[in-house]
Amino acid sequence: YRNFLVTGASKQNALAHVLAEIGDETAYPARLIQPKGQLWWLLDQAAAENLDPSLLASK
Numbered sequence: 001y002r003n004f005l006v007t008g009a010s011k012q013n014a015l016a017h018v019l020a021e022i023g024d025e026t027a028y029p030a031r032l033i034q035p036k037g038q039l040w041w042l043l044d045q046a047a048a049e050n051l052d053p054s055l056l057a058s059k
Contacts, residue, residue: 002035009046019055 006015018028019041025031033039048056 001037001040002033003040003042004030005042006047007044009049011047012050015043015047016051019051 014028017023018030023031043051043056
């Protein structure tokens with residue numbers, strides 16, 4: 001397992017770049033993570049506010 005914890009509105013832009021289909025791994029090295037198991041993104045509402053709803057799951 002790999003987990004990312006992202007909180008706060010100030011992270012919205014970076015989060016969008018990291019989760020984009022195409023992006024710059026040099027500027028956003030989190031894009032390089034390829035776990036053998038599951039990858040979990042733990043976001044607060046402020047960080048996730050502008051993301052495409054299809055990327056989100058409520059649990």
